[in-house]
Amino acid sequence: MKDLSIPASNIQTISRERPRLRSRHLSKRATDAIFIIVMLAYPITQFLVTWIFVNFGALSMAFNGSSTYGEFTFSFINFKVIFEDLAKPYPDQANFLNLNSATIVLLNSLGYCFITIFISLPLSLLFSYFLRKKMPIANVFRAIFFLPNIIPIVALTFAFKMSYTTPVGYLSSFFEALGINTAKYPTSQLLVYAYCIWAGLGYNIILFSGAIGRIPKELFESAELDHAGYFKEFFHVVIPCIWPTIVTMVVLGMTHVLTLYLHPYLLTYYDTSSTYTIALNIFQAAGDGASYTQQHQATAYGLFFSLIWAPIILLVRHFMSKKYQGIGY
Amino acid sequence: MKDLEREINPNNYIRKKVNVGYHVTKWFVFAVFVIYAISLLFPFLWMLINSVKTTGDFSSGNYFGWPKEFAGKNFIEVLSVTLEGSNETIGMMFLMSVVTTVLGTIVNVGFSACVAYVISKFKFPGRGVIYGVAIFTMVVPIVGTLPAQVNMMQTLGLDDTLIGVLFLYSGCFGFNFILLYSSFSSISNTYMEAASVDGAGRFKTFFKVMLPMAKGPLIACSILTAIGYWNDYQTPYLYLPDDFQTLAVGLQQYQLENQTSYPLVFASMIISIIPILILYLIFQKRIIESTNAGGLKG
Numbered sequence: 001m002k003d004l005s006i007p008a009s010n011i012q013t014i015s016r017e018r019p020r021l022r023s024r025h026l027s028k029r030a031t032d033a034i035f036i037i038v039m040l041a042y043p044i045t046q047f048l049v050t051w052i053f054v055n056f057g058a059l060s061m062a063f064n065g066s067s068t069y070g071e072f073t074f075s076f077i078n079f080k081v082i083f084e085d086l087a088k089p090y091p092d093q094a095n096f097l098n099l100n101s102a103t104i105v106l107l108n109s110l111g112y113c114f115i116t117i118f119i120s121l122p123l124s125l126l127f128s129y130f131l132r133k134k135m136p137i138a139n140v141f142r143a144i145f146f147l148p149n150i151i152p153i154v155a156l157t158f159a160f161k162m163s164y165t166t167p168v169g170y171l172s173s174f175f176e177a178l179g180i181n182t183a184k185y186p187t188s189q190l191l192v193y194a195y196c197i198w199a200g201l202g203y204n205i206i207l208f209s210g211a212i213g214r215i216p217k218e219l220f221e222s223a224e225l226d227h228a229g230y231f232k233e234f235f236h237v238v239i240p241c242i243w244p245t246i247v248t249m250v251v252l253g254m255t256h257v258l259t260l261y262l263h264p265y266l267l268t269y270y271d272t273s274s275t276y277t278i279a280l281n282i283f284q285a286a287g288d289g290a291s292y293t294q295q296h297q298a299t300a301y302g303l304f305f306s307l308i309w310a311p312i313i314l315l316v317r318h319f320m321s322k323k324y325q326g327i328g329y
Numbered sequence: 330m331k332d333l334e335r336e337i338n339p340n341n342y343i344r345k346k347v348n349v350g351y352h353v354t355k356w357f358v359f360a361v362f363v364i365y366a367i368s369l370l371f372p373f374l375w376m377l378i379n380s381v382k383t384t385g386d387f388s389s390g391n392y393f394g395w396p397k398e399f400a401g402k403n404f405i406e407v408l409s410v411t412l413e414g415s416n417e418t419i420g421m422m423f424l425m426s427v428v429t430t431v432l433g434t435i436v437n438v439g440f441s442a443c444v445a446y447v448i449s450k451f452k453f454p455g456r457g458v459i460y461g462v463a464i465f466t467m468v469v470p471i472v473g474t475l476p477a478q479v480n481m482m483q484t485l486g487l488d489d490t491l492i493g494v495l496f497l498y499s500g501c502f503g504f505n506f507i508l509l510y511s512s513f514s515s516i517s518n519t520y521m522e523a524a525s526v527d528g529a530g531r532f533k534t535f536f537k538v539m540l541p542m543a544k545g546p547l548i549a550c551s552i553l554t555a556i557g558y559w560n561d562y563q564t565p566y567l568y569l570p571d572d573f574q575t576l577a578v579g580l581q582q583y584q585l586e587n588q589t590s591y592p593l594v595f596a597s598m599i600i601s602i603i604p605i606l607i608l609y610l611i612f613q614k615r616i617i618e619s620t621n622a623g624g625l626k627g
Contacts, residue, residue: 031531032453032531033453035447035451035532035535036447036451039446039447039535040443040447040459042440043440043443043444043499043501044459046440046496047462047500047502049481049485050481050497053477053484054474054478054481055474057477057480057481058473058474058476058477062473126358127362127365130355130362135355135358135359140366141362143613143617144366144369144370145365145366145369146616146617147369147370147609148369150605150606150616151373151560151605152577152580152601152605153560153562153577154560154562154577154578154580154581154584155580155598155602158580158594158598159372159373159376159598160372162372162375162376167392168387168392168591170375170392198368198369201365203620206617206620206621209621210621229350229351230350230351230354258472262563266581269581269585282472282473282475282476283475283563285476286475286479286567287567295476295479295480296476298473298475299473299474299476299477301473302472302473302474302475303472305472305473306472306473
């Protein structure tokens with residue numbers, strides 16, 4: 001039988017080694033902790049300062065009835081103003097629907113959701129689908145379509161605006177011949193929508209193309225074997241397969257209602273009264289010259305519409321996600 | 330004849346019919362693509378041609394013809410133009426845009442890389458919370474906070490300063506964080522361990538081993554961030570002093586002020602596009618791939 005006892009010299013070695021190992025382990029943990037703290041110190045501080053300051057600040061501003069800087073009086077007056085503005089019986093400006101400004105702002109903002117879901121996204125989907133169908137010079141098209149996403153928005157809106165600026169624009173005579181005043185509501189707003197579709201397709205096309213590119217080729221091949229035409233392939237293969245991407249794009253499109261302001265601001269700088277949106281209202285209140293009351297009202301305005309619109313977005317997402325569950329590329 | 334063909338080989342007949350439909354649709358869509366592509370390119374080509382006309386030539390009604398006299402000097406002249414109520418020239422705005430874009434990209438991508446690396450490679454209490462909060466704040470935007478942000482910047486003394494703009498740009502829990510987090514996660518931990526065995530400390534491992542390994546995603550993030558900051562209007566407009574504005578903000582004011590010498594305005598717009606266009610031409614594939622990174626899923 002073998003002697004299994006451990007020689008005394010070895011025991012000593014082990015017992016000497018143990019504390020050394022533990023101290024090395026501890027120091028490794030300590031260095032890791034120092035490393036983590038140093039790496040995260042600024043990012044977390046920056047995040048906490050901006051997030052807490054901004055969000056709590058926004059809440060206090062929305063419920064602040066005082067118009068003096070540094071003074072706080074709890075009040076719902078800023079929210080009351082929203083309803084009063086919406087209920088105004090008279091139009092603030094001449095427009096064909098005889099609507100007041102607050103209603104126009106709402107309609108303009110909701111319009112972005114409508115054009116995204118019913119015009120931009122379907123068009124982008126179709127474009128992406130055909131770009132994947134061995135279209136000649138597809139990569140050139142893709143590169144050109146993406147251009148609006150990299151060109152400064154000031155230059156892009158200027159280029160668009162110049163097309164119908166009298167007398168230099170190449171479309172100005174066309175609008176004049178039809179007797180359309182591009183500065184007047186609703187044409188002014190329709191032109192902003194047209195800009196959004198024109199400039200926004202590229203980004204959607206890239207995302208949809210990526211999603212369509214991830215669909216297994218076998219699915220397209222089997223559709224071809226079944227003699228499925230473009231129509232059938234598009235509705236029975238492509239749409240179900242990229243449904244999660246479509247849902248996300250719809251959700252993003254719906255958030256435009258609350259966030260879009262630069263396009264109308266830059267396109268109709270001198271007369272934004274007819275192209276105002278919820279976000280533009282807030283942006284204007286953040287600029288120089290706005291009173292504290294205006295700032296408080298704009299904050300309440302943003303919070304109020306976020307509270308109404310956010311659950312609608314979540315509901316839409318919930319119901320849309322139920323269709324074609326378990327598929328997604 | 331058609332009837333005979335249908336009788337002999339009905340499948341082939343249907344296929345041919347489908348093919349004709351296929352081709353007609355395909356070429357119709359191709360024509361639509363060409364028209365849309367022209368609609369995107371034409372305004373800029375029109376601006377480019379008109380930017381080298383003299384003001385007199387353009388004002389005389391030559392909106393669509395070739396320049397009677399080549400005025401390339403417009404591009405030099407416009408750089409020394411100052412805006413109303415400001416001492417800053419468009420050339421200075423260009424430099425300010427370069428400075429803001431470069432520094433903004435460095436702080437944003439740099440800090441995003443730090444956070445992404447730590448969260449993806451180290452286990453510590455609160456790691457999940459940080460990741461969750463980053464995703465939550467990215468997905469759920471709270472609207473109406475802009476006046477509060479202006480107040481915060483004024484309170485912190487960061488309003489009307491470049492540092493203030495960089496402070497906001499250094500917020501790193503966004504798209505770059507997500508992209509870099511997945512990049513660092515996909516790099517095997519054995520590289521870290523090997524560096525540790527070789528005696529490299531945590532910082533050395535991060536800077537000398539991990540960052541070079543994530544070079545591709547880092548470049549992609551930097552390009553997209555740089556484009557975003559070059560084009561940014563809101564942050565410089567709200568938080569930079571009037572005499573140190575970027576090109577994006579200055580050009581909006583310039584085109585509103587200058588309704589007479591359009592060729593100069595066109596030249597200024599072309600100047601603002603050129604750096605971005607060069608970046609796009611060099612990194613076009615990477616830009617599109619990164620935009621599409623991982624796709625978007627609900």
